[in-house]
Amino acid sequence: MTIPPKTFVLGGDLEINRLGFGAMRIVGDGIWGEPKDPENSKKVLKRAVELGVNFIDTADSYGPAVSEGLIGDALAPYPKGVVVATKAGLTRQGPNKWAPVGRPEYLTQQLELSLRYLKLERIDLWQLHRIDPKVSVEDSLSIMKKLQEQGKIRHIGLSEVKVPEIEQARKVVEIVSVQNKYNLSDREHEDVLQYCEKNGIAFIPWFPVAAGKLTKPGGTLDAAAKKHRATVAQLSLAWLLHHSPVILPIPGTSSVAHLEENLKAAELTLDDAEWAEIEEAAKA
Secondary structure, three states, rough: OOOOOEEEEEEEOEEEEEEEEEOOOOOOOHHHHOOOOOOHHHHHHHHHHHOOOOEEOOOOOOOOOOOHHHHHHHHHHOOOOOEEEEOOEEEEEEOOOEEOOHHHHHHHHHHHHHHHHOOOEEEEEEEOOOOOOOOOHHHHHHHHHHHHHHHHHHHHEOOOOOOHHHHHOOOHHHHHHHEOEEOOOOOOOHHHHHHHHHHOOEEEOOOOOOOHHHHHOHHHHHHHHHHHOOOOHHHHHHHHHHOOOOOOOOOOOOOOOHHHHHHHHHHHOHHHHHHHHHHHHHHH
């Protein structure tokens, strides 16, 4: 039985627990505006840290600014070892509406706002949320490298990118993480994951829980979950932890009970034959 590592060293100097928390769901519907119960959102954040989560991923566009503000209010001054990652480069025009903007002056402004809302002097991991087709990656990242040199950013990452784009970005600045859509049933970015493994780059899968026919009642995943007294969601997260040591899943929720359930995924252990059976079902 292969036991996956519990931690990952991000950027060579930040050791974090691999199962983190994604703070997209603690805001209003459509990832827009304030949540119905801001105090509940803060409770979820505090409970996550109590349970050992020390990697929290957010973005300036969640709300916008709402998620970062809630994190700052709930957790600052941050307990030792807590790493907050944020992103910029997507603007908001309303609920569920997003448009990329990668102009240097805009990204600079957003970094300053992120520092203010998160109540931090330095962002441990800043990520370009999307590459703007109207702005070169070199222009977007050169300014962030300058801000890194000024001590406002510790490490830089990317989101929703292909391998050639990562290579292009690495010519400008060191890239320590990539955040792409990925789960057991959606592995379009397997080549990106393999590239990250080869280069010691963290791979942060957004939408980490499997969906579709793979998760239907009576299927392989459902049967394995029942056998281990787990949920399909827990098994999906456990699979990610097992699949590659560079994967850092960040399941998100606005419920304390759901948070506690998700974090139990780190304790799930299946033998190699069971994982192989699940792999076969995913391929089918």
